[in-house]
Amino acid sequence: MQHGRLTPNFDRLARAGTHLYHSFTSQPLCGPAHSSMQTGQFATQTGCFRNGIPLADDAVTIAKTFAGAGYKTGYIGKWHLGGADPVPKTERGGYQSWLAANLLEFTSDAYDTVVYDVDDQRRKLPGYRVDALTDAAIRYCDEHQSDPFFLFVSFLEPHHQNHTDAYPAPDGYADEMNARLWTPPDLATLKGTSTWHLGGNYGMVKRLDEAFGRLVDALKSLDMLDDTIIMFTSDHACHFKTRNSEYKRSCHESAVRVPTLITGPGFQSGGQVRALFSTIDVAPTLIDAAGIAVPQEMTGQSILPVVRNHRAPWRDDVFFQISETETGRALRTHRWKYGVTSAYDRDAPRSDAYRESYLYDLDNDPYEMVNLVGLTSFREVADDLKARLLRWIADVEEGQVPEILEAKPRFPRQFRLNASDLIGAVDRERDVDPLE
Structure with a gap:
């Protein structure tokens, strides 16, 4: 299978905007990686060094920084930085609007999307889970056309569904992927669970890319695309139990390297940037791109100077932590x-x-x-x-x-x-x- 046929929308927007080719998670595990994206810090700095540790109420976060600059802030999808579902308001990182679950893989399934709103009310959304969350994101954008806003959409896919240990793609997608499957050499050699999981994983990725394109189309139809910065990235990848008994929790490329693009004002025609980018850089980059001062508490750096000048000073290496x-x-x-x-x-x-x-x-x-x-x-x-x-x-x-x-x-x-x-x-x- 050719990569471009699996993610045509990501590839098209990466070519038109900025493709951060060497992009990595700072910790290949959901909760710690989420804490890094929200705070611009490493997991040992946030205190969320493993899953199950809530983000501190006084943490300096991307949501609080945008809100302090007059932006509306919203969160949709998987959080994994709270202690329970529904997530208490003190553990939401400062987001004003909320339609999420702490452990989305436990509150929902592929065709059973259950999240909680800002008032802790259970909400069941229609459609395949990727589509249900995308529809919610489109509604948020439509309702905030007149507001400066920061929206964080956290899809579960292509994460496996915990209680079934499966990758439930939309109906028919896994069969299509299995019929024209390309297997990376490490998976082909080491096997792991890829022989029966890869088709479903690819099907999830395909539907996620389609949803991404639909969200961008919605912004274009609302005349918001030229004024909106969009980043697409991930908290970790998956090695299909080829490196340990889990799906991640390893610093091999298959677990830590993630796809990342940025498009919109300041990032159009940025080209392929090969500087070493980390999830600790997500918050500083988006804050800087909006013209807001990056909080001094953030360890990460804004990649914007490198996008403007590919020879600008940048780090020579990236650091990973594992604590689970x-x-x-x-x-x-x-x-x-x-x-x-x-x-x-x-x-x-x-x-x-x-x-x-x-x-x-x-x-x-x-x-x-x-x-x-x-x-x-x-x-x-x-x-x-x-x-x-x-x-x-x-x-x-x-x-x-x-x-x-x-x-x-x-x-x-x-x-x-x-x-x-x-x-x-x-x-x-x-x-x-x-x-x-």
């Missing part, structure tokens, strides 16, 4: 992925000691099939990445500098590189051009 299933940390540059895992508590926000778990050369191994960790010929690269990772941890995690234990040395047979080649690789990484 395992306690781990990872770092990704344009070329390398380096990850460490704690040998201790699997449900802790951080660890005093980690052990090297993986090292991937993404230029030559984009599907992360060959783990280079411990190979003596890559020790210099690993040491450089280790130092970078420790700097991130010290900056983000209250100055803590844990110990990272080196992987057991392995002596390469097939991998024979000269020391000068490795030094050059490290130096080139530091000087990488975001357009290369």
Whole structure:
């Protein structure tokens, strides 16, 4: 299956606007990733380091920032930052209008969309779940034509349906996808659950793209499109149990890399931007694009200067945290992925000691099939990445500098590189051009 045939609306709008090609979640788990998008902070900074921890009432959020600048704010869909359904007003991040559920996968099903309104009243919406939430978003836009507004629409799809452990696509879609399925090499090799789940997942993605196009069409019909900034992104991806016993909670590309585009004023004809973008940058970027001062509490940065000038200064690497299933940390540059895992508590926000778990050369191994960790010929690269990772941890995690234990040395047979080649690789990484 060609990618463009699966997501034609995303692809078209990405070409016309700005495509953030290297886009990643800061934590491949629903609640922590949602907290990062709402606050511009890492999960250990928000306190929501795993699922089930409500966002603090006094958190500085994107909704509060927009409301303080005179915008109407609304939230539709899955929240996952509250303690119960319906979500108490003190745990809604400051949103004024509300049509959502904390755990949408438990309150609803593919053709049974149940959410709660601003007054905690149960609302059952008609249609397939993606369409039901899209219809609600279109209604919100129609009702606020005369208002400056910020609307956050959080679809569940293509997340699996928990109680059935399935990917319930619209009727007929999974069969269509299975008939012309393209399977990424890592899934084809490692299998996981992809052999029976991928068709449904693709069907969900297809319907989501159709709904996205319908929402954009609605804005165009209301003469609002030229005055509206639209961002499309995701809280995490899915590795179909190829990397652990879950669907995410791993820093492999299949779990952390997410599709991201921005279109509208300031982002038209931005092209394909290859700077390393993270979910911590979502809030600062949208706030800055609206001409509002970014709160100093936000760790993330606005990507807008890079959109205007692709050679503008930007970070050389992105940082990942995992604090559920395992306690781990990872770092990704344009070329390398380096990850460490704690040998201790699997449900802790951080660890005093980690052990090297993986090292991937993404230029030559984009599907992360060959783990280079411990190979003596890559020790210099690993040491450089280790130092970078420790700097991130010290900056983000209250100055803590844990110990990272080196992987057991392995002596390469097939991998024979000269020391000068490795030094050059490290130096080139530091000087990488975001357009290369």
